Amino acid sequence: MSGMNTRTATIAVLVENEAGVLARVIGLFSGRGYNIESLTVAPVDEHGRLSRITIVTNGTDMVIEQIKAQLDRLVPVHKVSDLTLEGPHLTRELALVKVVGKGEHRVEALRLADAFRARVVDATTESFVFEMTGNAEKIDAFLGLMRPLGLAEVSRTGAVAIMRGRAALAV
Amino acid sequence: MSATTLPANPTDAELRPGAEVVLRALKDQGVEVIFGYPGGAVLPIYDALFQQNAIRHILVRHEQAAVHAAEGYARSTGKVGVVLVTSGPGATNAVTGLVDALMDSIPIVCLTGQVPTHLIGNDAFQEADTTGITRPATKHNYLVKRSEDLAKVVHDAFYVARSGRPGPVVIDLPKDMLIKPAPYTEAPKPETPHRSYRPVTEPDPAAIREAVRMLKRSERPIIYAGGGVINSGPEASRLLAEFVHLTGMPCTNTLMGLGAFPASDPQFVGMLGMHGTYEANMCMWQCDVMLNVGARFDDRITGRLDAFSPNSRKIHADIDPSSINKNVKVDVPIVGDAGRVLAALLEAWRQDDTPVAKDAQVAWWRQIDQWRAIHCLAYKQDPAPSAIIKPQHAVKRLFEITRATGRDVIVSTEVGQHQMWAAQYIGFEKPNKWLTSGGLGTMGYGLPAAMGAQIANPDALCIDVAGEASILMNIQEMGTLAQYRLPVKAFILNNEYMGMVRQWQELLHGGRYSESYSDALPDFVRLAEAFHAKGLRATNLGELDGVIHEMLAHPGPVIADICVAKDENCFPMIPSGAAHNEMILGPDQEKNAAAVTDEGKVLV
Numbered sequence: 225m226s227g228m229n230t231r232t233a234t235i236a237v238l239v240e241n242e243a244g245v246l247a248r249v250i251g252l253f254s255g256r257g258y259n260i261e262s263l264t265v266a267p268v269d270e271h272g273r274l275s276r277i278t279i280v281t282n283g284t285d286m287v288i289e290q291i292k293a294q295l296d297r298l299v300p301v302h303k304v305s306d307l308t309l310e311g312p313h314l315t316r317e318l319a320l321v322k323v324v325g326k327g328e329h330r331v332e333a334l335r336l337a338d339a340f341r342a343r344v345v346d347a348t349t350e351s352f353v354f355e356m357t358g359n360a361e362k363i364d365a366f367l368g369l370m371r372p373l374g375l376a377e378v379s380r381t382g383a384v385a386i387m388r389g390r391a392a393l394a395v
Numbered sequence: 396m397s398a399t400t401l402p403a404n405p406t407d408a409e410l411r412p413g414a415e416v417v418l419r420a421l422k423d424q425g426v427e428v429i430f431g432y433p434g435g436a437v438l439p440i441y442d443a444l445f446q447q448n449a450i451r452h453i454l455v456r457h458e459q460a461a462v463h464a465a466e467g468y469a470r471s472t473g474k475v476g477v478v479l480v481t482s483g484p485g486a487t488n489a490v491t492g493l494v495d496a497l498m499d500s501i502p503i504v505c506l507t508g509q510v511p512t513h514l515i516g517n518d519a520f521q522e523a524d525t526t527g528i529t530r531p532a533t534k535h536n537y538l539v540k541r542s543e544d545l546a547k548v549v550h551d552a553f554y555v556a557r558s559g560r561p562g563p564v565v566i567d568l569p570k571d572m573l574i575k576p577a578p579y580t581e582a583p584k585p586e587t588p589h590r591s592y593r594p595v596t597e598p599d600p601a602a603i604r605e606a607v608r609m610l611k612r613s614e615r616p617i618i619y620a621g622g623g624v625i626n627s628g629p630e631a632s633r634l635l636a637e638f639v640h641l642t643g644m645p646c647t648n649t650l651m652g653l654g655a656f657p658a659s660d661p662q663f664v665g666m667l668g669m670h671g672t673y674e675a676n677m678c679m680w681q682c683d684v685m686l687n688v689g690a691r692f693d694d695r696i697t698g699r700l701d702a703f704s705p706n707s708r709k710i711h712a713d714i715d716p717s718s719i720n721k722n723v724k725v726d727v728p729i730v731g732d733a734g735r736v737l738a739a740l741l742e743a744w745r746q747d748d749t750p751v752a753k754d755a756q757v758a759w760w761r762q763i764d765q766w767r768a769i770h771c772l773a774y775k776q777d778p779a780p781s782a783i784i785k786p787q788h789a790v791k792r793l794f795e796i797t798r799a800t801g802r803d804v805i806v807s808t809e810v811g812q813h814q815m816w817a818a819q820y821i822g823f824e825k826p827n828k829w830l831t832s833g834g835l836g837t838m839g840y841g842l843p844a845a846m847g848a849q850i851a852n853p854d855a856l857c858i859d860v861a862g863e864a865s866i867l868m869n870i871q872e873m874g875t876l877a878q879y880r881l882p883v884k885a886f887i888l889n890n891e892y893m894g895m896v897r898q899w900q901e902l903l904h905g906g907r908y909s910e911s912y913s914d915a916l917p918d919f920v921r922l923a924e925a926f927h928a929k930g931l932r933a934t935n936l937g938e939l940d941g942v943i944h945e946m947l948a949h950p951g952p953v954i955a956d957i958c959v960a961k962d963e964n965c966f967p968m969i970p971s972g973a974a975h976n977e978m979i980l981g982p983d984q985e986k987n988a989a990a991v992t993d994e995g996k997v998l999v
Binding site: 239240243244247248251255286289290293294296297298299300301302 | 526527530531534535536538540555559560590591592594715716717719720721724
């Protein structure tokens with residue numbers, strides 16, 4: 225069998241914003257044994273009729289082609305786009321990171337946050353909440369640095385992605 | 396009145412109770428028959444049914460049977476089958492039928508009752524999360540929460556059920572939606588594109604040209620046609636025959652595709668797959684170019700995947716893009732409706748000037764004739780009148796005698812050995828005459844499916860070739876047959892075993908017949924009589940033909956209990972995990988089964 229090498233794919237899916245559509249997508253992944261690394265969803269048009277789901281998954285080429293074909297045949301799905309294949313694209317994720325500590329650790333956390341362009345969105349005398357955006361690797365790196373400095377809690381959105389240039393995914 | 400001319404605030408006169416709106420939408424979709432079973436949540440629909448004559452309701456005895464009956468109705472007519480069941484247990488009982496229809500691509504619209512919207516989520520009496528449960532069991536499903544969506548959803552459901560790769564669709568109807576006044580919306584015009592679901596039916600001309608060039612140069616071609624040809628409609632079967640005759644190639648059908656190509660045609664090499672003919676499977680093994688139209692490289696067809704047709708280039712035409720390159724990597728993918736693909740192939744074949752590899756194909760046919768000479772379906776029937784009936788012989792005689800009547804014959808089956816023998820020994824000349832549970836393998840499918848086919852085809856001879864174990868799974872439908880005077884014939888090959896289970900236990904599990912003996916069987920003759928039907932029994936060869944004749948002559952439903960050899964196995968057989976060229980042919984070669992690996996056992 226060809227295509228045994230696995231790859232990561234970022235797939236954008238435009239769907240009708242109707243009840244159960246997310247369950248259909250997630251059920252498809254669990255029912256057929258596909259991986260989900262991250263999944264985000266929100267309405268994206270002005271009337272709230274369309275939602276965009278961004279899924280980061282991995283598998284062999286054959287599996288990723290299957291995932292796209294299976295997504296595309298769901299009735300409420302308008303468009304499926306494999307951003308990883310379709311050319312340059314941007315991926316961003318937002319993270320809220322709580323770091324608890326005093327003294328030197330606190331100063332060091334603030335200094336590193338500045339280097340990573342993370343903003344302080346909440347502060348007490350014993351804690352910070354940082355907000356940062358970036359790709360997953362950047363956030364992972366930041367979290368790695370915060371761990372010894374009192375990392376207490378993390379909330380991440382998962383990846384959202386969009387193609388560079390003029391081309392647009394629309395109905 | 397169309398949707399666009401509806402006033403913004405319809406007056407009370409234009410609003411009708413939801414149940415009536417649902418029935419009107421069904422009627423506008425051309426529905427003539429509903430298979431159903433009433434209950435609390437759907438009482439408003441039953442009340443509306445009572446007050447009209449356009450739609451006939453067939454009262455089944457179990458909701459699973461309602462779906463199988465609708466499948467038989469759909470498969471034998473090409474129309475969408477319609478089911479009506481109540482909430483909770485009504486819906487959960489229907490699930491097996493829905494998955495069966497999903498696996499075999501049968502268009503079904505199933506209306507399920509639901510508790511009123513304000514009670515949803517409260518664990519109300521007979522509440523079940525029907526859309527949640529049926530999401531992976533259907534092609535699509537809906538929960539109607541606004542009266543104004545009722546008609547629109549019904550129209551949408553029919554479009555989804557029959558378009559692209561057909562399948563079952565559920566509409567969950569809370570009881571308050573059925574009572575509350577609702578507006579009617581006309582079905583969208585056929586030329587209005589669906590907002591999101593628009594399957595491709597026209598094949599890509601470049602792919603068609605490439606396929607034709609590949610086929611013309613082929614020295615050992617095979618055409619492998621499946622249920623997609625039947626779903627496309629009778630014209631697709633006609634085009635398939637035309638293409639096979641034009642090209643001079645051998646043709647094999649899948650279990651679901653039987654009837655897509657005439658069984659009596661000299662270019663037909665029989666069914667392929669686990670219990671397919673030797674010649675069909677050897678063609679698949681040895682071919683250099685394979686054209687798959689409307690089949691999906693199911694594991695029962697391919698056997699061991701890494702040894703499947705190792706030296707061929709493959710062309711795969713399917714209306715479902717997700718079926719292409721799912722199991723088997725193909726060289727030329729063609730997305731499209733089977734009928735359109737065949738029409739395009741015919742035209743391209745006539746226009747393309749690539750020379751056909753004729754001499755090589757003559758040699759290919761010589762090879763095929765050598766495989767045929769093995770007579771893989773031969774069996775030994777002791778001719779003495781007192782002899783035990785071989786199940787293969789019972790099916791063969793059933794076929795010969797029914798064919799001689801000249802009647803329109805529709806055959807359904809349950810699941811197991813008898814199903815395979817029916818597929819092997821009954822020849823189908825036309826599509827829509829063979830109803831069987833292929834993908835899901837649902838025991839209990841055959842009797843209700845024959846019932847649905849009989850409703851749709853009142854003059855046809857509808858026969859359920861059954862096993863004594865399978866038929867008991869939906870035997871209650873004998874009551875439905877009696878109520879509607881449906882002359883369905885149940886032809887039971889009674890070997891007192893779950894035969895296919897017993898066969899696998901014999902071949903793969905050291906003859907340890909764990910729980911496969913049908914102990915304490917009912918007396919099927921008296922059981923038939925208890926259900927107001929005729930019961931017949933043949934215990935030896937001398938009685939067989941007489942029982943078949945008597946069964947066919949009786950104007951009402953019949954159970955024919957054919958007592959057959961208990962230890963007969965179904966051959967040829969490709970054991971699990973084996974390749975096509977490792978086929979077991981008959982009793983003398985059974986020792987080969989020892990070669991089945993543990994990996995093979997895992998493959999079921």
